[in-house]
Amino acid sequence: MNKVLDLLDPLLILSAALMGVALYLIFIWVPTETNQGAVQRILYFHVPIAWGSMLGIFVVSGSSFMYLWKKNERWDRLAVASAEVGVVFGGMMLLSGMIWARPVWAVWWTGEAKLTTALILFFIYVAYLMFRAYFPPGAQRQRLAAIIGVIGAIDTPIIYFAANLWSQAHPPIITGPGADADSTLGSDLGTVLLVSTLAFTFLFIFMVQTRYKIRKSEDDLVELKRSSSASVMTGAS
Amino acid sequence: MINTLTRTGAIQVAFAIVLAVSVSAAMTEISSAEHVPPLSGIVVGVETDSNGNLTRFAVSDSTGTVNTFTIFDGTEFGLENQVGDRWVSTQGAEPMESARRLRDHRERFAPITVTSENGTAFSVVEREEGKLETNLGYLFAVFAVTWALFFAYVLYMGRKQRVLQHEIAKLKGTIGL
Numbered sequence: 001m002n003k004v005l006d007l008l009d010p011l012l013i014l015s016a017a018l019m020g021v022a023l024y025l026i027f028i029w030v031p032t033e034t035n036q037g038a039v040q041r042i043l044y045f046h047v048p049i050a051w052g053s054m055l056g057i058f059v060v061s062g063s064s065f066m067y068l069w070k071k072n073e074r075w076d077r078l079a080v081a082s083a084e085v086g087v088v089f090g091g092m093m094l095l096s097g098m099i100w101a102r103p104v105w106a107v108w109w110t111g112e113a114k115l116t117t118a119l120i121l122f123f124i125y126v127a128y129l130m131f132r133a134y135f136p137p138g139a140q141r142q143r144l145a146a147i148i149g150v151i152g153a154i155d156t157p158i159i160y161f162a163a164n165l166w167s168q169a170h171p172p173i174i175t176g177p178g179a180d181a182d183s184t185l186g187s188d189l190g191t192v193l194l195v196s197t198l199a200f201t202f203l204f205i206f207m208v209q210t211r212y213k214i215r216k217s218e219d220d221l222v223e224l225k226r227s228s229s230a231s232v233m234t235g236a237s
Numbered sequence: 238m239i240n241t242l243t244r245t246g247a248i249q250v251a252f253a254i255v256l257a258v259s260v261s262a263a264m265t266e267i268s269s270a271e272h273v274p275p276l277s278g279i280v281v282g283v284e285t286d287s288n289g290n291l292t293r294f295a296v297s298d299s300t301g302t303v304n305t306f307t308i309f310d311g312t313e314f315g316l317e318n319q320v321g322d323r324w325v326s327t328q329g330a331e332p333m334e335s336a337r338r339l340r341d342h343r344e345r346f347a348p349i350t351v352t353s354e355n356g357t358a359f360s361v362v363e364r365e366e367g368k369l370e371t372n373l374g375y376l377f378a379v380f381a382v383t384w385a386l387f388f389a390y391v392l393y394m395g396r397k398q399r400v401l402q403h404e405i406a407k408l409k410g411t412i413g414l
Contacts, residue, residue: 012391037372038372038373038376039372039373039375039376041376042375042376042379045379045380045383046379049383088386088387088390091386092383092386092387095379095382095383096379096382096383099375099378099379099382100375100379102301102375103299103372103375104299104346105279105346106278106279106281106297106298106299106301106346107279107346110346203387207390207391207394210391210394210395210398211394213398214394214397214398214401217398217401217402217405218401220405221401221404221405221408224405224408224409224412225408227412228408228411228412231412
């Protein structure tokens with residue numbers, strides 16, 4: 001029972017409720033798109049997940065910058081938490097995109113600009129986490145990881161504008177400041193996308209928050225182990 | 238006399254049977270050719286001769302099956318470029334342009350619809366809207382895989398947090414905090 005209650009975070013409840021609404025809108029309410037048919041409904045999952053992935057690198061970059069400036073452990077923890085959740089979202093983005101591409105483009109993958117830059121983003125996350133996992137612990141690791149985190153954010157605007165910069169197979173931008181008036185979604189499709197994006201944003205925040213707590217617990221454990229061995233040493237002497 | 242008549246009758250019957258079978262076979266062929274539904278998909282291959290004239294092209298449909306089509310001078314084209322300008326012509330009139338347009342479609346993954354008979358394309362046009370199959374399997378795959386992974390990750394984090402808290406409580410007990 002406690003295990004279940006532990007998971008019932010208000011953010012998770014909010015995300016689940018919004019997800020329920022989004023699923024109703026996606027499968028019952030919104031009309032089927034004429035060109036692609038039912039498979040187009042993947043959009044309402046793929047775009048919010050991609051948004052979560054980009055949000056992740058923004059948080060990694062912002063908190064890495066704050067760590068370099070303030071040297072506060074909390075920012076470093078937030079960067080790690082966001083990077084790990086970002087890998088999950090990034091992986092999901094690539095996977096859902098590949099499954100969508102197969103029936104629509106007849107290929108699983110192509111070296112197209114938006115896809116390639118999105119893959120690079122995923123590798124940036126992975127490289128960041130690998131660096132942290134294999135570099136010896138300490139202030140230098142945190143500093144270098146923060147620099148990777150800040151530099152990694154350069155890829156985000158490139159991904160966002162890739163479809164407009166290099167007109168290729170990927171559809172143009174449909175939301176945000178770069179969206180062309182001719183390619184924006186209709187009101188029904190836009191509403192569904194907005195609800196789904198909100199649901200995934202709350203899910204992202206919940207995941208980062210949980211991962212942050214884990215990171216805090218890991219740091220506390222290391223500190224306790226250090227105190228424990230120090231007290232044993234004192235007792236022995 | 239009777240033998241001659243019998244022989245002539247047998248030849249006539251045989252001829253009639255051969256004719257009937259031939260006509261039936263021909264009709265079946267025409268009938269099946271007429272009922273070949275237009276195929277929609279993505280251009281995956283374009284073949285030209287030494288002069289750059291289109292000779293064959295291949296289209297992959299939504300199930301991944303690759304269909305190769307030959308063309309003839311009367312093959313009609315109605316293809317749009319990136320900005321939506323439609324080019325209408327025949328293979329006989331512009332054999333090089335047809336190859337260029339199909340290559341452009343291949344690079345952009347722009348789908349086309351091909352009407353054909355026995356592997357020969359009669360018309361190649363921009364994909365007719367609303368003809369793509371529902372592909373519910375792909376839709377299910379995306380939702381199932383995504384949710385399975387998100388649930389797995391949330392459960393993994395919950396479990397990891399509990400293990401860490403248990404270890405912290407144990408250590409605190411050991412060092413008397």
